[in-house]
Amino acid sequence: MSLALPRLTGRRRVLPGFGLSLGISLMFVSLVLLLPMTSLVGQLSGISLAEYWAIISDGRVVASYTVTIGAAALAALVNGAFGLLLAWVLVRYEFPGKRLLDALMDLPFALPTAVAGITLATLYASNGWMGRLLEPLGLQVAYTWVGIALAMAFTSIPFVVRTVQPVLEDLPQEVDEAALTLGASDATAFRRVILPHLWPALVTGTGLAFVRSLGEFGAIIFIAGNMPFETEITALMIFVKLQEYDYVGASAIASVVLMVSLALLLAINVWQGRFIKRLHGGRG
C-alpha cells in the first residue's frame, strides 16, 4: 500500500478532479455497496457450518431453488429466441409502428415490478383476458410455475433485445454481402455468419436475463400463488423467514442467492472478455 499510494496520487494528471471524484466514488461504493454486505457475514458468523447447511438444504428451500432456477432457465431461453427476433426485426426492417415497438421494448424496465405483477396475475387468472382463453385449452398459467416463468420473462426481455440490438446494428452490410457473393443461402448465411457474430451478445443478454430472473420478486409473487414446495421462489423464502424474524435463516438463504448471482455476473464478464479479445485482435 505504501508503494502503491504515491503512484496513485503522485502522478501528474492533466485533468483536474481526480482526488475529488476518487473520494466520492470510493466513499459511495464502500458505504452504500460494500458495507451492508458485511452484515451478512456478521450475521452468519454466529452459526456453525452444519447449521448453515441445514438451513440452506432444507426441503422447502431446495424446492424453491428448483422452481426459481427452472422457471428462470425457461424464461431466459424463451427470451433468447424472442429477443433475437425482436432485435432482428427492429434493426433490419422498416415498417409502420417500428418506433412504437422500439419504445415498447423498455416497458418492462420502466414499469414498477409490482404493477407488472398484479397486472399479469389479473390477466392470466382464470377469469382474466388471457386466462379465459388459455384455461379451456388446459393451460393454467396463474399460480403455477409457468406463471412464474412468464413474469420472469416479462421483466427481463429488454436485457436480450438491448444487448443484441447494437451489435446487430454495427454488423456491416458487407458481411451480408460477402456471404451472398460466396453463394450462401439466407439460412446458411444467418447460421454460419450472422449468428456467430451475435452469439456473445445473445449469450450475455440471456445470461443477464437469467440473473435478473433469479432475483426477481415483485413481479412474481402475485402470479405465483406461493404454495410451499410448488410455486415458492427463493426470494420469497427470504421474505418469509424475515417475517418470522428468523434473520439467520434469511441471511443464509440470501448468501446463497448473492453468491450465485455474483458468480454468474463474473462468469458473464469473463466469458464476454475472452470472446471480444478474439474478435478484436488476440494479442491486444
Next chain:
Amino acid sequence: MQRIGDAPAVRRGLIGAALVLSALFLLLPLVAIFAQAFTQGMGVFWANVSDHYTLRAIGLTLFITVLTIPVCLVFGVALAWLVTRFSFPGRRLLQTLIDIPFAVSPVVAGLIYLLLYGRNGWVGGWLDGHDIQLMFAWPGILMVTIFVTCPFVARELIPLMQAQGSREEEAAVTLGASGATIFRRVTLPNIRWALLYGVILTNARAVGEFGAVSVVSGAIRGQTNTLPLHLEQLYQDYNTVGAFASAALLALIALFTLAAKAGLEWRAARREA
C-alpha cells in the same frame, strides 16, 4: 441492396411474428392496467386516487425520489469522470462493482440493509442506543432506494464519455480553465442528454422499487407505505380497482419514461444525420 432475410415472405413473417408476440406479451398488460383502473368509471378511479392513504403513499414516494436523484447524480457523474478521464489501478474493478445492484435480488438488498441498520445490527444497535431508528422508517426506504438506483446515471454516462474522449477537456486545460469551469462549460454540454436520461431511469426505478423497500419499510399505512407497497396492500385486500388506480399512476410514469427516452434518442439521431 441485398441483405440476408430480405425476401418478402421472410420479412413479412418475422415482422408479423414480432408484432403479434409483442402485442400479447407487452402491450396487452399495459392496456389491462388502465382497463382495470377504469372498470368502474372515472369517478371511482378518482376517489381511489384521492384517497387519504393513497395521497400519503404518493407523497412519500415523491419525497424519496426527490432525495434519491441528487445523490445518484453526484455519484454517477463523479464515478463516470473518474473511470473515463483517469487510469489508475482498480479502475476495472470499480466499474464491475457498480453493477452489483443490478445482479443482487432486491429482497437481498433490503435484507443486508436491515441487518446492518436494524436494531440487531452492529450499526443499528448503536443507533438504537441513541434513539435513532432508520429501518421501518423513511430513511431506510431512502437508503435501499439509493442502493438499487445508483448504477443508472453512471451506466448512461460511462460509455458516452468514453466514446467522446478527453480531448476537449484537455484543450480547455491548455486554455487555462479551472476544473469547475471545464466541467460546466465543456463536459456538461456534451453529456447533458445522457445525464437527463440517467435521471429519468433513476426516477422510474426509485418510484417503482418494491422488493427492497418492502423488506425495510414495515409498510405502516399512511406512514411508511410507498405507492407500490400501497398498491400491494390494496390488491391483497381484494380492492382490485383501487390497486389498479395506483398501478395506473405508476404506469403513467413508465409511459413518460418511454416517451422521454424515445424523444432523446430521436433528438440524438437527428443531430447525427
Next chain:
Amino acid sequence: MGIRLSQIAKTYGRPGTPRALEPIDLEIASGELVGLLGPSGSGKTTLLRIIAGLEQADRNPAGTIHFGSRDVTDVHVRDRRIGFVFQHYALFKHMTVFDNVAFGLTVQPRKSRPSSGEIRTRVHQLLEMVQLERFAKRYPAELSGGQQQRVSLARALALRPEVLLLDEPFGALDAKVRQDLRRWLRHLHDELNFTSVFVTHDQEEALELSDRVVVMSDGRIEQIDAPADLYRAPANRFVFEFLGDVNRLEGEVRDGVLTCGEARLAVDLPEGPQELLLRPHELSLDAAPSATAHLPVTVTAVVPVGAEVRVELAADWLAEPWLATIGHGDFERLDVRRGQRLHARPQRWHRFGAEDRPAAKPSLA
C-alpha cells in the same frame, strides 16, 4: 468471360429524382482488367455493385447484363458466380483465415460441394498463392490490413469465378502496401486469366493497373480508353483535369498572340477570349523569354521529388499559381531558388470548348 451492359441505369429513392447512374452501355472483353475511375458520387461503385448483383438496376429503361452469352440481369447475386472483394475486406471475424477462404466451398449445396479433403487442398493452394499459408489458423484481427485484403482475395477466388469485382480494394491501405498489392494483383490477373473490374478514385492506380480505364462523373461515362491514350488524348476537360495537375492560362487573342497582363504567347487561335490548359511537365523554365512566349514568373517553392523537381510559380498575371515539373539537369543549370525570376515556356497546351467537346488538339508553341 466477357461482360456486356446495356442501358443500365440506377435511381435511388423515388423515380424522378436525379439518377445515380444515367443509362450506360459498356462492354468488357474476356480476360480484360478494367478500372472504373471517378470522384466520389460519380456512380462507379454503384455500377460495380450492379454488375455484382448487389444492387438492382432500374426497370425503366430495361437494361440488361450479360456474362458471356448468359443473361444475368435477374440472377441473384449468390447465383452469379462472381468473386467480390470489399474495400474493408469484410472478412468473417469469428472464423480463422482457413475457414474464411473455405466458406464459399462449404456453403455449396451438398450435391456440388467438394469433399472436405478437396476443400482443404484447394484452400491451401489459395493461401499459398496469396503467401499466407502459415497464417491459416489465425483470426483476421491478428493480421495486418494488407494481409487481410489478400485473404479476402483468396476467399473471392475460391469458387474459381470467371469475373472478379473489386470495390476500392486498396483504398484502406497505406501507400507502400498499396503499391505491392497492385503489382501482385496484376500478376495474379495475368496468370489466372479472369475478367476483372475494379473501382478506384486514385488516377495513378487506375492508370497503372488497368488494360482500359472507364472515367466516370455524375453517373456518366466520360471516356473509355487505354491508360496511355487517356492521358495523351483526354476526351474532355473533366477527364483532363481529373487525370492530373492542371495549369490555367486565360487571355485575349489578337493577331495570333494571347495576352494576359504582361504575359504573351503566340498561338494559332481565333480572335477573342481563350483558356489554355497545361500539364506541369509540359512547361519548361529558362532565364530568358523565347520568340513565341513571354511568360515571366517568380519561383515561390522548390520541392525535389525523386526523378524530378516540382517548382511552384507565381506572377501578377496569374490568378492561381502554376506548377512546373522539371528535370534535375534544368534545375542545376538554372540554379533554381525561391524568389528567382524566370520565364516559363510551354511545350504543349490543351484547349476544350465551353460545352466540354474537345475543340483543338494540342499544338506546339
